[in-house]
Amino acid sequence: MPKDVLVLSGVLRGQGNTDALLSRLLHGKKSDCLWLAFGGDTVSPCVNCKACKTQSVCRIADGMQKVYSAAQSAKYVVLASPVYFGNLTGFLLDVLSRFQCCFKDGYRTAPIIGPKKEGAVILTAGGYGETAFAEKQARLMLKMLNVENPTMITSYQTDTVSAISDTGALNKIDALRRRWFS
Numbered sequence: 001m002p003k004d005v006l007v008l009s010g011v012l013r014g015q016g017n018t019d020a021l022l023s024r025l026l027h028g029k030k031s032d033c034l035w036l037a038f039g040g041d042t043v044s045p046c047v048n049c050k051a052c053k054t055q056s057v058c059r060i061a062d063g064m065q066k067v068y069s070a071a072q073s074a075k076y077v078v079l080a081s082p083v084y085f086g087n088l089t090g091f092l093l094d095v096l097s098r099f100q101c102c103f104k105d106g107y108r109t110a111p112i113i114g115p116k117k118e119g120a121v122i123l124t125a126g127g128y129g130e131t132a133f134a135e136k137q138a139r140l141m142l143k144m145l146n147v148e149n150p151t152m153i154t155s156y157q158t159d160t161v162s163a164i165s166d167t168g169a170l171n172k173i174d175a176l177r178r179r180w181f182s
């Protein structure tokens with residue numbers, strides 16, 4: 001059965017800051033979600049085999065295939081990641097590279113994947129570095145899935161205040177949950 005919510009999770013440490021915000025958003029909705037997550041799914045990086053130049057799909061048979069397919073029917077996409085060295089985690093960077101099949105000739109963008117969807121980005125960071133690049137990469141990935149202007153939920157002082165005590169982030173999560181799921 002098609003799932004309403006596609007979740008792309010770069011979380012490496014279960015029950016940490018990022019997971020806490022993700023769980024608050026998706027509590028009770030797990031059966032409506034299709035997950036792509038580190039530890040549960042294998043995703044190869046794009047290996048530039050160029051198969052997608054002629055067949056317009058990615059030939060690598062791994063966890064990404066369910067993302068391409070779920071993106072046709074999902075209404076919502078949630079991308080969640082801790083910030084690592086100013087970026088998304090390595091797992092999500094591999095996922096991002098697999099949207100190369102959306103590009104043709106290096107310039108022209110093929111149809112983005114599936115109909116328009118609403119989206120959200122959840123990022124947490126310890127607070128000792130730059131985060132703008134992680135935000136940009138997250139927006140780019142969601143754009144490939146036909147999400148424009150995702151709701152940005154960030155908790156950027158987790159070294160001193162855990163994300164689950166960050167009232168600003170919690171308020172945004174709760175508002176989004178009401179808007180999407182009630």
Ligand SMILES: Cc1cc2nc3c(=O)[nH]c(=O)nc-3n(C[C@H](O)[C@H](O)[C@H](O)COP(=O)(O)O)c2cc1C
Pocket residue numbers: 011012013015016017018019082083084085086087124125126127128129130158159
């Ligand atoms: C490998 C690694 C790299 C990190 N790089 C950054 C960084 O560039 N900027 C930052 O503010 N925090 C950085 N942090 C801190 C994490 O982003 C922060 O602790 C985050 O809340 C962890 O999320 P989690 O509890 O869901 O694992 C890094 C942590 C690790 C383990």
